[in-house]
Amino acid sequence: MxxxxxxxxxxxxxxxxxxxxxxxxxAGEAETASGGGATDGAFPVSIEHAFGTTTIEEEPERVVVLGWSAQDTPYALGVTPVGMPSYSYGGGDDGLLPWNEEDFDPAATTLLDNTDGPPLEAIAALRPDVILAPYDGFEAAVYEDLSGIAPTVAYPGEPWTTPWREQTRMIGQALGRTADAERLITETDARVGAIAAExxxxxxxxxxxxxxxxxxxxxxxxxxxxxxxxxxxxxxxxxxxxxxxxxxxxxxxxxxxxxxxxxxxxxxxxxxxxxxxxxxxxxxxxxxxxxxxxxxxxxxxxxxxxxxxxxxxxxxxxxxxxxxxxxxxxxxxxxxxx
Structure with missing residues (x-):
């Protein structure tokens, strides 16, 4: 469930x-931190989450993201996912959230219908190297199913509570772009802080x-x-x-x-x-x-x-x-x- x-x-x-x-x-309002790829020595990497620890042996080339907003950090890091959620709520007729329209390439990314939970067959057909779901709410049985397809990084604590900074760090770590992820956090914090000061x-x-x-x-x-x-x-x-x-x-x-x-x-x-x-x-x-x-x-x-x-x-x-x-x-x- x-x-x-x-x-x-x-x-x-x-x-x-x-x-x-x-x-x-x-799109285009946030800074991006897209470098040339993963940092040397970034892999293998082990990431802890609610269901244990997932080890990613090498830089993933085919990335599937699940849960609310999980595609945003890969896009900001210059990584195009092969699969991402389709948003019936707020996504309009095309299933895309407005700030993703500039980055989305239908030839490169398949939109996944998550209405009844992760569509396992459709995800498996994409042959992912890793599945990233740092802000989601699936239970252990679904995690096991996803892990049978590819190494899966789930949310780190309770369902639907992962702070955006932690989401960003987890995805940056999984993609071998930790420094770029930290730069995104710093830039976003500066933007929010400037508004608070105003x-x-x-x-x-x-x-x-x-x-x-x-x-x-x-x-x-x-x-x-x-x-x-x-x-x-x-x-x-x-x-x-x-x-x-x-x-x-x-x-x-x-x-x-x-x-x-x-x-x-x-x-x-x-x-x-x-x-x-x-x-x-x-x-x-x-x-x-x-x-x-x-x-x-x-x-x-x-x-x-x-x-x-x-x-x-x-x-x-x-x-x-x-x-x-x-x-x-x-x-x-x-x-x-x-």
Missing amino acids: RVRAPLTLLAAVPLALGVLSGCGSA HPEFEGLTFAYTSMGAESLYLYLPTDPRVQLIEDLGFTVAPSVEELGADSGSTFYAQLSLERAADIDSDVIVGFADGLSAEEVAALPVYAGVPALERDAAVLIDDEGFGAAVSSVSVLSIPYVLEQLVDALAVAAQKASS
């Missing part, structure tokens, strides 16, 4: 502030990352990479988040009863409008007592394209996200402080 992230991860409209179009510049008003404001619908309410926990990116901009996770999620039984989200909505006490809310527009969610009586919504200090996401972007935190998606998200966060912060 595959552990799935809730698919209420849709793109952005700030409440009462206009619409985030989700159509900013896509917005000192973010510092000290608390936030909650949510998914709000007419019949469901989710709260994302500090282990989720989406939450961590907002923290990197200077915001602080509201104490109510950890209190409400303490007994969730999940590693990265808590499902709350709708009656608990007003207990989400934060200066700002960031998150998803589940199955409705942002305005429709804000108008639902069940959310009338949520403090940040009462102040209009919220950025709710109801467009799939941008929702996929904020849910795929990577060295390529972060510039795409920040270009569209930061101004809305600034307005929400102003509302929270007024």
